[in-house]
Amino acid sequence: MRVSIGALGVALATLIGAGPLQAQNLRQDSYKWYIGAQAGGLWFETQTQSSTGIPSFGLHALVMGKRGGLMLAVDEAFGSEENSAYGDSNAPNGAQPVKFDRLRKYSGTLMAFPLRSRLEPFIGLGLGILHTVNTSVDGFFTTPEDAAAATEEAKNRGSTGFASLILGGQYRVSPRFVLFGQYQITTSPASGKLLIGPTHGAVLGIRLGLGDAREGVKGGGY
Numbered sequence: 001m002r003v004s005i006g007a008l009g010v011a012l013a014t015l016i017g018a019g020p021l022q023a024q025n026l027r028q029d030s031y032k033w034y035i036g037a038q039a040g041g042l043w044f045e046t047q048t049q050s051s052t053g054i055p056s057f058g059l060h061a062l063v064m065g066k067r068g069g070l071m072l073a074v075d076e077a078f079g080s081e082e083n084s085a086y087g088d089s090n091a092p093n094g095a096q097p098v099k100f101d102r103l104r105k106y107s108g109t110l111m112a113f114p115l116r117s118r119l120e121p122f123i124g125l126g127l128g129i130l131h132t133v134n135t136s137v138d139g140f141f142t143t144p145e146d147a148a149a150a151t152e153e154a155k156n157r158g159s160t161g162f163a164s165l166i167l168g169g170q171y172r173v174s175p176r177f178v179l180f181g182q183y184q185i186t187t188s189p190a191s192g193k194l195l196i197g198p199t200h201g202a203v204l205g206i207r208l209g210l211g212d213a214r215e216g217v218k219g220g221g222y
Contacts, residue, residue: 026066027064027066027067027113027116028116028172028175029064029172029178029209030064030065030066030067031064031065031066031212032064032209032210032211032212033061033062033063033064033209033210033211033212034061034062034063034064034178034207034208034209034210035059035060035061035062035207035208035210036059036060036061036062036178036180036205036206036207036208037057037058037059037060037205037206038057038058038059038060038073038075038180038182038203038204038205038206039055039056039057039058039203039204039205040055040056040201040202040203040204041053041054041055041056041077041201041202041203042054042055042056042075042077042103042105042199042200042201043199043200043201044077044103044195044197044199044200045195045196045197046082046083046084046194046195046196047084047085047086047095047194047196048083048084048085048097049082049083049084051197052079052082054077054078054079054082054103055077055078056075056076056077056078056103056201056203057075057076057078058073058074058075058076058105058203058205059073059074060072060073060074060205060207061073062111062207067112067113067114068110068111068112068113069110069111069113070108070109070110070111071107071108071109071111071124071126072107072108072109073105073106073107073108073109074104074105074106074107075104075105075107075201075203076102076103076104076105076133077102077103077104077105078101078102079100079101079102079103080101081099081101082099082100082101082132083097083098083099084097084098084099084100084132084158084194084195085097085098085194086098086153086154086157086192086194087192088150088153090146091139092139096137096139096150096153096154097137097138097139098135098136098137098138098154098157098158098194099135099136099137099138100132100133100134100135100136100158100194101133101134102132102133102134103130103131103132103133103199104130104131104133105128105129105130105199105201106128106129106130107126107127107128107129107164107184108126108127108128109124109125109126109164109166110124110125110126111123111124111166112124113170118171118172119169119170119171119172120169120170121167121168121169122166122167122168122169122170122180122182123165123166123167123168124164124165124166125163125164125165125166126163126164126166127161127162127163127164128161128162128164128186129159129160129161129162130159130160130161130162130186130189130195130199131155131158131159131160132155132158132159132194132195135151135154135155135158135194136151136154137150137151137154154194157192157193157194158193158194158195160189160190160193160195162186162187162189162199163186163187164184164185164186164187165184165185166182166183166184167182167183168180168181168182168183169181169182170207175209176208176209177206177207177208177209178206178207178209179204179205179206180204180205180206180207181202181203181204181205182202182203182205183200183201183202184200184201184202184203185198185199185200185201186198186199
């Protein structure tokens with residue numbers, strides 16, 4: 001599996017920027033900037049809570065190369081009193097209860113668009129950070145220092161890095177406007193974190209072209 005992911009990463013990097021710059025081989029969106037927004041849902045599981053889906057909203061920027069690009073995104077998923085726990089010998093039953101309201105995800109993804117058509121699929125491999133928001137601990141503490149230490153521990157355990165895979169498709173409405181839908185799965189956090197297992201995200205969104213990302217480049221069109 002590691003070999004397959006590595007090979008796919010090399011292929012994505014090759015699609016993004018390899019080869020000489022020849023206008024007849026460029027896509028309509030080659031070497032252009034895009035910004036966009038997306039909305040959908042995020043599904044996750046915690047130490048004390050089974051798989052749960054909550055609404056998510058986000059923004060992203062996409063910088064296209066020759067046949068692919070780099071996408072930077074931030075997504076916020078909105079829940080309500082989501083719960084988890086972490087091991088603590090000083091807590092009742094050896095587990096410290098934790099609550100949080102939201103999940104925030106930052107990601108950077110290498111994207112590849114293998115076809116040149118108005119309606120086309122895409123794939124991406126990326127890395128990112130996912131963390132809980134408004135994280136707090138429940139229970140009684142003998143001193144304010146103990147409460148502060150427990151809260152800090154909860155925040156640390158609520159943050160995790162991940163690798164991710166994106167699969168999706170997009171439809172080019174016009175040279176500047178693109179509609180898309182995508183699914184993203186992340187790797188599982190390390191043992192002892194507030195979240196367990198992979199997270200799953202599905203969104204619909206729109207991208208707006210801002211112009212050329214490289215001076216003097218003219219696309220070849222579809």
